[in-house]
Amino acid sequence: MKGKDLINSGKWAxxxxxxxxxxxxxxxxxxxxxxxxxxCEGEHGTFEGKKMGICVRCYSLxxxxx
Ligand SMILES: [Zn+2]
Ligand SMILES: [Zn+2]
Numbered sequence: 708m709k710g711k712d713l714i715n716s717g718k719w720a721x722x723x724x725x726x727x728x729x730x731x732x733x734x735x736x737x738x739x740x741x742x743x744x745x746x747c748e749g750e751h752g753t754f755e756g757k758k759m760g761i762c763v764r765c766y767s768l769x770x771x772x773x
Contacts, residue, residue, distance in 0.1 A: 710745025711738040720745035724762065741765040 710720035719734040723744040726732060735747045740759035746752035752762040761769070 709738075709743045710735075711743040714738050714745060722747040722751055724751040724764065739765055741769075 710723060713720040714736055719736060720738065722733045722735050724746060733747045735745050737748045737752060737754050737760045738745045739752060739762035741761060742765055744762060746760070746762040748754050748760075752760055752766070754760040
């Protein structure tokens with residue numbers, strides 16, 4: 708189950724970057740609107756006001772594509 712699905716069903720999700728790279732669990736209530744994975748706000752993604760959240764991985768891909 709993706710972070711997005713967990714969060715939308717009212718559950719906390721683990722930041723996928725923390726889990727994948729640092730092998731630690733950090734609960735978050737934010738998810739990326741591009742890949743649908745949960746990320747911890749501030750460190751591994753941004754979430755501005757009513758705008759959609761984006762994780763650092765999609766963010767860097769987005770910049771390369773421009
Ligand atoms: Zn993280
Ligand atoms: Zn993403």
